[in-house]
Amino acid sequence: MKKLLVLMPVYILLAIPVLxxxxxxxxxxxxxxxxxxxxxxxxxxVQNEKLTIESPSLELVVAGNLNPYAxxxxxxAWHGEENxxxxxxxxxxxxxLPLRTNLRVGKYxxxxxxxxxxxxxxxxxxxxxxxxxxxxxxxGLSDMAVRTSFLxxxxxxxxxxxxxxxxxxxxxxxxxDHEEEEADIAKSGEQEDEATYAERTDPGFxxxxxxxxxxxxxxxxxxxxxxxxxxxxxxxxxETIEAIKLRSWLLGSDVKFKYKPSRYTALQxxxxxxxxxxxxxxxxxxxxxxxxxxxxxxxxxxxxxxxIAEYVKxxxxxxxxxxxxxxxxxxxxxxxxxxxxxxxxTTLVRLAGHWTEPDEGGGFWEATLQLVFSLGPxxxxxx
Amino acid sequence: MMKTILLSLLALFVxxxxxxxxxxxxxxxxxxxxFAREIGGANVNVKxxxxxxxxxxxxxxxxxxxxKLSKADVVFKIGMELDQWMDKLIxxxxxxxxxxxxxxxxxxxxxxxEFKADASYGDLxxxxxxxxxxxxxxxxxxxxxxxxGLAKADPESADFYENRRMQYxxxxxxxxxxxxxKAAPLAGVxxxxxxxxxxxxxxxxxxxAAGFIEPFPGVAPSPxxxxxxxxxxxxxxxxxxxxxxxxxxxxxxxxxxxxEAKVVELRPSLGVDDKNxxxxxxxxxxxxxxxxxxx
Numbered sequence: 001m002k003k004l005l006v007l008m009p010v011y012i013l014l015a016i017p018v019l020x021x022x023x024x025x026x027x028x029x030x031x032x033x034x035x036x037x038x039x040x041x042x043x044x045x046v047q048n049e050k051l052t053i054e055s056p057s058l059e060l061v062v063a064g065n066l067n068p069y070a071x072x073x074x075x076x077a078w079h080g081e082e083n084x085x086x087x088x089x090x091x092x093x094x095x096x097l098p099l100r101t102n103l104r105v106g107k108y109x110x111x112x113x114x115x116x117x118x119x120x121x122x123x124x125x126x127x128x129x130x131x132x133x134x135x136x137x138x139x140g141l142s143d144m145a146v147r148t149s150f151l152x153x154x155x156x157x158x159x160x161x162x163x164x165x166x167x168x169x170x171x172x173x174x175x176x177d178h179e180e181e182e183a184d185i186a187k188s189g190e191q192e193d194e195a196t197y198a199e200r201t202d203p204g205f206x207x208x209x210x211x212x213x214x215x216x217x218x219x220x221x222x223x224x225x226x227x228x229x230x231x232x233x234x235x236x237x238x239e240t241i242e243a244i245k246l247r248s249w250l251l252g253s254d255v256k257f258k259y260k261p262s263r264y265t266a267l268q269x270x271x272x273x274x275x276x277x278x279x280x281x282x283x284x285x286x287x288x289x290x291x292x293x294x295x296x297x298x299x300x301x302x303x304x305x306x307x308i309a310e311y312v313k314x315x316x317x318x319x320x321x322x323x324x325x326x327x328x329x330x331x332x333x334x335x336x337x338x339x340x341x342x343x344x345x346t347t348l349v350r351l352a353g354h355w356t357e358p359d360e361g362g363g364f365w366e367a368t369l370q371l372v373f374s375l376g377p378x379x380x381x382x383x
Numbered sequence: 384m385m386k387t388i389l390l391s392l393l394a395l396f397v398x399x400x401x402x403x404x405x406x407x408x409x410x411x412x413x414x415x416x417x418f419a420r421e422i423g424g425a426n427v428n429v430k431x432x433x434x435x436x437x438x439x440x441x442x443x444x445x446x447x448x449x450x451k452l453s454k455a456d457v458v459f460k461i462g463m464e465l466d467q468w469m470d471k472l473i474x475x476x477x478x479x480x481x482x483x484x485x486x487x488x489x490x491x492x493x494x495x496x497e498f499k500a501d502a503s504y505g506d507l508x509x510x511x512x513x514x515x516x517x518x519x520x521x522x523x524x525x526x527x528x529x530x531x532g533l534a535k536a537d538p539e540s541a542d543f544y545e546n547r548r549m550q551y552x553x554x555x556x557x558x559x560x561x562x563x564x565k566a567a568p569l570a571g572v573x574x575x576x577x578x579x580x581x582x583x584x585x586x587x588x589x590x591x592a593a594g595f596i597e598p599f600p601g602v603a604p605s606p607x608x609x610x611x612x613x614x615x616x617x618x619x620x621x622x623x624x625x626x627x628x629x630x631x632x633x634x635x636x637x638x639x640x641x642x643e644a645k646v647v648e649l650r651p652s653l654g655v656d657d658k659n660x661x662x663x664x665x666x667x668x669x670x671x672x673x674x675x676x677x678x
Contacts (some may be wrong), residue, residue: 097479212449220447
């Protein structure tokens, strides 16, 4: 008996690592994204026609079940030389709620369109599409939000409705160009006016309706419409935030078709159209429009090749000699990309070439090489 | 006349309702669907997610699959990390009444790693090789889990499921004897497999996995691996290269062209040609293919 009492704690201590490994520890992933590029855009600070190697981007993802009903997910991201930031931190109650609903709370990439919720390294192509950069910022439409989702009773047709409230930072975007300005303000000791900050966090609302239907044994066709209403602050304007604070709508529609007859081959088409309507005190609302379309063909499982066409026509207020003027810019970009993933998503090499045609002329090309590694548990393949 | 029509309509309605009655079962594979039908009989409506000729490792989480699960009463999955996509589908279905059954819970697993099974070993399954349905001696464990799951979802018919389980195992036992006799010439025969899907089948038939075309599970063959396997086949006089239907045949055929071996297509799941194919017919098909290649 005495021996048993002595050995019992030893057995328990020995068992803890085994149990912890299988039942308690969350999934942890580390994703590295390395890029180098060369371009002939004379308007950029980085010297053109010379190879530039970007600082790597890293994502640390921790995810797991909190209990049988809920799961949590957090992504800590380093984007190049920027400071680390919490890109996502949310939990989802996926089971146990009535009426086939689920609930998500936290900061995350909002369900607007099809691409926004997918992390950049998992895209088919390298560069963020122009309308996404223009309307969502450099790192996507991310915000604190509470949203619920309903699976609608539409027979065999998958139909999901999501509605949510967001904190209201989402439409401010996140552009690298302004971080230096923000840093300068911080250094100079200037403080943002508290009232202005309060106005910035006016809550917004968003919703998404998506439907998906099997087209035969190997294909799936999905459509979606999204809407978001929040305060929009045009950071491209030189004037004060107060002068250009707008209530704004984002409306989007998206489509995706995928045909995957075998584990080696897949054809995918997807596209999004996004309209931004920004209210003005004058009543002359600013309407901006953007979209992209993409085709991708995967063959021999390891290789993919595709093309993308992007467009954005953006209207913004700019100050000129004390007067606010509406400036309209239109940009087109087309690109081709090839990818090689020797062992599924664990390692990936992509090469892309883009031709950009800005409104003011002076089209330029850019070639980008990307290397991605993904360390962590094998995940199921999403549609 | 009107009375007759009304009675006929009522009868049709009753028949239709009866036809729709029973519990809705979703399985990840056609193999589990077959066992669920055998045990559930007329009480169950069974649908499988993965097509019988698909690679179960690579099923995509399609929204249309979620709808199948949203209306189901019971779901049977392979487990052992083979059909992880089922967990995503189950989560997406938001079906709070779903009885989830992992059919691996009573099986005796093979090849459970006794080391830290990380990605340097390829797509290795931490809880052992998950292709357990390929040995008929494991079927008793599978159907035990299935009968239990059906009884939980439909307690009133628990005895019915238990009786059908016993009947099925009695029938299977007779078939196993015949299949063992048929497979006897395969005992000790060296086979090169494309992927390590067949240890349970090998345990039953006695064939020996001499090597794999994949250098590691889930990793496509490299030129050095092709040479290594070609040398192995030539050196040991191996006559059979067994490949699943969803793998690219070019590498196995290239190796076969440089050696005396034949490429044989084996089916890891039943129902490829005939969706009503039985488990023993499927097993017999695979044994037959290997025997043909030996001649």
